[in-house]
Amino acid sequence: xxxxxxxxxxLKIKFGDSNTYGQFVWLINQAKFYQxxxxxxxxxxxxxxxxxxxxxxxTKVVPMIDL
Numbered sequence: 251x252x253x254x255x256x257x258x259x260x261l262k263i264k265f266g267d268s269n270t271y272g273q274f275v276w277l278i279n280q281a282k283f284y285q286x287x288x289x290x291x292x293x294x295x296x297x298x299x300x301x302x303x304x305x306x307x308x309t310k311v312v313p314m315i316d317l
Contacts, residue, residue: 261298
């Protein structure tokens, strides 16, 4: 999600009876590792929402040096 800079992406992870607490903790750790800031949990599903893209364009102008 963070690699495509698309803020309309939502990842839905549905939990069932066969899922363990360890799998839930793994998911939380992955979300923290990838710095997911927006999420929701309802109806036994975990929704990860894409972060807003950061401005990666620099506005610094490097002056030219005459030799």
